[in-house]
Amino acid sequence: MSMIDNFSSRIRNLHPSPIREVLSAATRPGMISFAGGLPSPESFPHFDLDIPPGQLQYGPTEGDPDLRRHIARDLQRISLNVDPEQILVISGSQQGLDLVAKLFIDPGSRVAVESPTYLAALQVFRFYGARFVPFSANRPDPLPAFGPLAFLYAIPTFQNPTGWCYSTEEREKLAHFCERHGIVLFEDDPYRDLVYDPCETAPICARLRKTSWIYQGSFSKSLAPGLRLGFLAASPDLVPYLVRLKQAADLHSNRVGQWLVLKSLEHPGRQKRLETLRALYRQKRDHFSFLLEKHFSSLATWEIPQGGLFFWLKLTDPVDTRKHLQQSLDQGVAFMPGEPFYPEPEIRIGSIRLNFSHASGEEADRGLATLADLFRKQTVFSHQ
Amino acid sequence: MSMIDNFSSRIRNLHPSPIREVLSAATRPGMISFAGGLPSPESFPHFDLDIPPGQLQYGPTEGDPDLRRHIARDLQRISLNVDPEQILVISGSQQGLDLVAKLFIDPGSRVAVESPTYLAALQVFRFYGARFVPFSANRPDPLPAFGPLAFLYAIPTFQNPTGWCYSTEEREKLAHFCERHGIVLFEDDPYRDLVYDPCETAPICARLRKTSWIYQGSFSKSLAPGLRLGFLAASPDLVPYLVRLKQAADLHSNRVGQWLVLKSLEHPGRQKRLETLRALYRQKRDHFSFLLEKHFSSLATWEIPQGGLFFWLKLTDPVDTRKHLQQSLDQGVAFMPGEPFYPEPEIRIGSIRLNFSHASGEEADRGLATLADLFRKQTVFSHQ
Numbered sequence: 001m002s003m004i005d006n007f008s009s010r011i012r013n014l015h016p017s018p019i020r021e022v023l024s025a026a027t028r029p030g031m032i033s034f035a036g037g038l039p040s041p042e043s044f045p046h047f048d049l050d051i052p053p054g055q056l057q058y059g060p061t062e063g064d065p066d067l068r069r070h071i072a073r074d075l076q077r078i079s080l081n082v083d084p085e086q087i088l089v090i091s092g093s094q095q096g097l098d099l100v101a102k103l104f105i106d107p108g109s110r111v112a113v114e115s116p117t118y119l120a121a122l123q124v125f126r127f128y129g130a131r132f133v134p135f136s137a138n139r140p141d142p143l144p145a146f147g148p149l150a151f152l153y154a155i156p157t158f159q160n161p162t163g164w165c166y167s168t169e170e171r172e173k174l175a176h177f178c179e180r181h182g183i184v185l186f187e188d189d190p191y192r193d194l195v196y197d198p199c200e201t202a203p204i205c206a207r208l209r210k211t212s213w214i215y216q217g218s219f220s221k222s223l224a225p226g227l228r229l230g231f232l233a234a235s236p237d238l239v240p241y242l243v244r245l246k247q248a249a250d251l252h253s254n255r256v257g258q259w260l261v262l263k264s265l266e267h268p269g270r271q272k273r274l275e276t277l278r279a280l281y282r283q284k285r286d287h288f289s290f291l292l293e294k295h296f297s298s299l300a301t302w303e304i305p306q307g308g309l310f311f312w313l314k315l316t317d318p319v320d321t322r323k324h325l326q327q328s329l330d331q332g333v334a335f336m337p338g339e340p341f342y343p344e345p346e347i348r349i350g351s352i353r354l355n356f357s358h359a360s361g362e363e364a365d366r367g368l369a370t371l372a373d374l375f376r377k378q379t380v381f382s383h384q
Numbered sequence: 385m386s387m388i389d390n391f392s393s394r395i396r397n398l399h400p401s402p403i404r405e406v407l408s409a410a411t412r413p414g415m416i417s418f419a420g421g422l423p424s425p426e427s428f429p430h431f432d433l434d435i436p437p438g439q440l441q442y443g444p445t446e447g448d449p450d451l452r453r454h455i456a457r458d459l460q461r462i463s464l465n466v467d468p469e470q471i472l473v474i475s476g477s478q479q480g481l482d483l484v485a486k487l488f489i490d491p492g493s494r495v496a497v498e499s500p501t502y503l504a505a506l507q508v509f510r511f512y513g514a515r516f517v518p519f520s521a522n523r524p525d526p527l528p529a530f531g532p533l534a535f536l537y538a539i540p541t542f543q544n545p546t547g548w549c550y551s552t553e554e555r556e557k558l559a560h561f562c563e564r565h566g567i568v569l570f571e572d573d574p575y576r577d578l579v580y581d582p583c584e585t586a587p588i589c590a591r592l593r594k595t596s597w598i599y600q601g602s603f604s605k606s607l608a609p610g611l612r613l614g615f616l617a618a619s620p621d622l623v624p625y626l627v628r629l630k631q632a633a634d635l636h637s638n639r640v641g642q643w644l645v646l647k648s649l650e651h652p653g654r655q656k657r658l659e660t661l662r663a664l665y666r667q668k669r670d671h672f673s674f675l676l677e678k679h680f681s682s683l684a685t686w687e688i689p690q691g692g693l694f695f696w697l698k699l700t701d702p703v704d705t706r707k708h709l710q711q712s713l714d715q716g717v718a719f720m721p722g723e724p725f726y727p728e729p730e731i732r733i734g735s736i737r738l739n740f741s742h743a744s745g746e747e748a749d750r751g752l753a754t755l756a757d758l759f760r761k762q763t764v765f766s767h768q
Contacts, residue, residue: 006488006534006568007625008487008490008512009490010486010490014625014628014629015628036442056610056611057608057609057610058420058604058610091612094633094634095633095634098632098634102392103391103395104392106392124632128392148390212390220442224440224441225440225442226440226442226638226639226640227639228475228634228636228637228639241398244399245398247478248504248507248511249478249482249633250475250478250482250612250634251478251612252612253612254611254638254641255612256610256641257638257640257641260640
């Protein structure tokens with residue numbers, strides 16, 4: 001008997017992660033990486049702090065009470081009216097995906113997702129046995145025909161990978177749709193602080209009155225991913241279950257990190273720091289946009305994202321970009337193939353996700369030139 | 385339709401945790417707690433450190449490379465010959481339980497466990513659908529009659545809750561048994577640094593040559609639980625699966641904590657700090673032992689643990705101790721009922737687990753007096 005026969009049946013749905021492999025290659029010295037959603041190191045705060053010994057003891061599963069109060073207050077300001085009791089501090093957004101999947105997904109459960117959507121969410125949901133029903137923010141109406149849904153997963157603000165931001169009308173429409181059909185909404189909102197142009201960013205969950213919901217935020221993008229901290233807010237009916245699942249997963253999230261996050265949130269310079277961060281990323285986005293025009297104008301189309309960390313390029317001559325990743329890595333440039341972001345990757349080829357927050361201006365110029373060259377040769381080749 | 389109909393079927397196996405409820409009550413001001421396995425706050429290191437900004441970025445799923453090397457070296461010293469590539473840094477031992485359960489347990493899978501054993505392990509395994517087959521270290525031989533096992537879970541060194549430490553012969557016997565039957569061994573070893581008397585502590589996994597294994601350690605007991613860090617070591621066939629499961633659970637463990645752990649492990653005063661910690665806990669154990677003689681000699685029997693954090697008391701007149709917890713909490717004393725540590729709690733009544741590392745000497749005296757009084761009245765009452 002091989003070891004694999006001993007594994008649980010869900011391991012059949014556990015595949016090596018494309019993110020993991022690309023990111024691992026992306027850390028090689030000299031590599032220019034457009035692959036991950038890595039914040040710029042310039043954006044990190046300086047922590048030189050005397051950690052209170054009390055923070056080294058076991059703590060509550062739900063998270064530090066002061067931190068939960070602060071998060072609830074911040075959410076109230078963006079019209080999501082929650083009590084601190086509805087807040088659960090989690091070990092990064094990835095844990096939120098795992099907890100919500102554990103709560104709702106049985107083998108064969110249907111989950112409605114944007115197409116494309118965050119590939120690590122697809123992976124976790126698939127691991128628990130989900131089948132996907134793609135929906136469009138503009139036309140959710142065909143969804144009920146597919147039968148009951150475990151939940152609907154959406155990233156309405158600077159969507160990953162596309163960078164799209166739902167309009168006020170689209171938010172209203174989706175909220176109304178979930179209410180009418182009693183669909184649980186799982187709203188993932190890691191990029192909300194990274195806004196560069198005026199646009200609607202109010203959570204869709206704030207519009208819900210009857211149906212259950214989970215709203216997820218992260219401290220990875222606006223503070224520091226190495227702390228591995230985020231939070232869930234949820235309708236009161238779901239909170240006790242999520243807390244128990246969290247406890248079974250890791251008892252509670254690391255307290256030193258929670259304490260550092262709280263200090264950052266309470267810091268009088270917080271708004272100023274966020275403005276500086278947005279100015280830094282806005283400038284990086286604009287420069288990246290300029291470089292894309294320079295190198296990719298004949299090769300792909302894209303929209304300029306109003307926030308977040310990514311450009312989403314659709315190749316004019318679609319090829320399966322996964323097949324060109326290795327060659328690109330060999331030439332010192334990491335990018336994220338677009339195909340795995342689709343629930344049905346085989347029939348949705350020809351897009352790439354490019355992160356603009358990490359590489360320097362000079363690196364971005366050089367890396368995009370290399371990448372454009374690679375896809376240009378490919379195009380010429382495919383036309384021969 | 386109620387929300388509960390929407391949940392996954394595994395949520396039926398998700399029960400409120402007795403640990404969680406007791407620990408929550410145990411934090412009330414003035415409460416004397418014998419309930420949790422809380423390290424003494426006097427034992428915590430002083431962290432006043434300038435966190436390198438590099439530690440704030442995303443990091444590798446497997447953990448910090450230097451930390452993995454250090455852990456592997458430490459394990460080699462206790463005769464567990466592992467490469468750093470076999471080490472996975474995790475978010476506390478609880479996460480290890482979740483990852484291993486995900487890897488092996490399907491609904492109905494059989495897991496061999498000591499009886500009693502760590503109740504949070506029972507909870508997580510049960511959540512994924514495990515059925516339990518109790519075994520005794522001295523007589524594992526009847527196990528194969530129950531059919532194939534997903535794995536065997538054991539805490540051979542200062543077992544939780546009993547404090548037992550397997551002898552050399554018992555370790556050899558269990559290793560031989562797992563080898564002969566091809567049973568996967570999951571060895572949980574959070575207390576190994578907390579040794580107060582000479583005894584055998586070599587990992588059983590170090591004796592395995594053919595069968596697959598997972599060895600789990602923790603930085604909660606010897607360093608600081610608030611960091612929420614531990615590690616898994618595993619046979620090479622299991623490592624890639626555990627890494628993928630870890631990535632899907634939380635990408636990687638918090639890096640600031642990993643950096644603090646590495647600094648502590650590398651600190652030239654580490655051995656001295658561990659000796660001081662052991663001396664502190666040895667003295668606390670001895671004083672607690674003296675107090676147990678004073679208050680409980682007519683009410684219960686126990687053995688003096690050679691390490692770890694707990695005394696395990698068997699009541700001379702067995703009662704279901706869960707029924708007396710609330711009264712004890714009302715009187716300001718938290719303890720952990722022994723019943724939930726058994727796979728079959730209903731037929732194994734009449735034991736309690738008492739933590740000796742957290743309460744001060746004076747608190748322990750007062751708390752044990754209260755607790756003894758409560759059980760004495762109960763005994764008199766049950767004899768009337």
